[in-house]
Amino acid sequence: MEILFFWLLVCLANQNEANGAREETRVHSEITSVPGDLPSDIEKLNIYRNRIEVIRQMDFNDKFPKLWFLNLCSNLLVNVEKGCFKGTILNHIFLSNNQLTAIPDFREVSYSLEYIALISNNITKISTEEINYLPKLRTLYLNSNPIVSLLDAHFSPPPPFIILGLEGISIECHCGVAWLKRIPDLRIDTNPCKHPPEWNSTSLDEITEEMLLKQPITTGHLYMCVSFVLTQLAMQPGYLEFRLLGYK
Ligand SMILES: *[C@@H]1O[C@H](CO)[C@@H](O)[C@H](O)[C@H]1NC(C)=O
Numbered sequence: 001m002e003i004l005f006f007w008l009l010v011c012l013a014n015q016n017e018a019n020g021a022r023e024e025t026r027v028h029s030e031i032t033s034v035p036g037d038l039p040s041d042i043e044k045l046n047i048y049r050n051r052i053e054v055i056r057q058m059d060f061n062d063k064f065p066k067l068w069f070l071n072l073c074s075n076l077l078v079n080v081e082k083g084c085f086k087g088t089i090l091n092h093i094f095l096s097n098n099q100l101t102a103i104p105d106f107r108e109v110s111y112s113l114e115y116i117a118l119i120s121n122n123i124t125k126i127s128t129e130e131i132n133y134l135p136k137l138r139t140l141y142l143n144s145n146p147i148v149s150l151l152d153a154h155f156s157p158p159p160p161f162i163i164l165g166l167e168g169i170s171i172e173c174h175c176g177v178a179w180l181k182r183i184p185d186l187r188i189d190t191n192p193c194k195h196p197p198e199w200n201s202t203s204l205d206e207i208t209e210e211m212l213l214k215q216p217i218t219t220g221h222l223y224m225c226v227s228f229v230l231t232q233l234a235m236q237p238g239y240l241e242f243r244l245l246g247y248k
């Protein structure tokens with residue numbers, strides 16, 4: 001219930017702003033694709049609670065030069081085509097409560113996008129390549145996705161964004177996720193570690209980055225820990241030797 005309330009809040013937060021922006025709203029109308037009759041000068045578009053499954057390049061590309069706010073929550077989205085949103089100035093995108101299995105490609109708006117909400121989708125894995133080309137990203141909500149792996153998402157140097165939402169997601173706590181400790185505003189469950197068992201009722205606040213770095217990955221990803229530790233800790237004499245010995 002709490003989670004549901006939360007994404008509603010995130011989805012509807014900006015609805016009552018009376019700032020005179022050119023805004024179009026088509027909600028609760030069972031539409032199955034982005035309407036083709038939208039005025040080209042829109043700044044904000046709300047098409048949540050419909051039945052849209054796919055966002056195609058032709059839906060937005062080179063049509064809405066002022067569009068910065070797009071709310072597509074609570075549709076049936078399974079795919080956002082690569083290369084969408086060209087020619088917009090997209091800054092906020094709300095995609096919560098859909099069925100996306102990966103973070104969409106936002107390369108066409110990589111220099112304007114600051115806020116992405118993807119709560120309650122079907123994302124199982126995130127990788128560095130999916131987010132590290134977004135220099136302005138400040139907020140990324142991934143709460144309540146069935147994420148099983150944050151392993152490839154090493155952020156080195158630390159990520160540029162400040163809010164990362166991972167509530168409702170249990171993680172394996174080991175060196176591969178030590179980067180989480182460098183997120184300025186991490187929103188995560190009180191006891192997020194499903195592994196190792198001795199941390200299953202420990203708050204992430206009590207687990208330091210160093211403790212995570214000392215925790216090996218148990219399931220066939222040994223090399224990742226070693227390379228991660230190499231890049232993160234090459235500067236600390238003695239530590240690396242200890243780490244490698246720890247794997248014997
Ligand atoms: C997303 O997850 C829901 C609930 O588990 C499932 O019913 C649906 O088929 C999934 N959709 C996709 C595209 O994976």
Ligand SMILES: *[C@@H]1O[C@H](CO)[C@@H](O)[C@H](O)[C@H]1NC(C)=O
Binds near residue numbers: 198200201
């Ligand atoms: C947490 O770990 C302990 C062992 O340290 C185990 O007995 C317990 O069942 C675990 N709890 C959960 C919820 O996994």
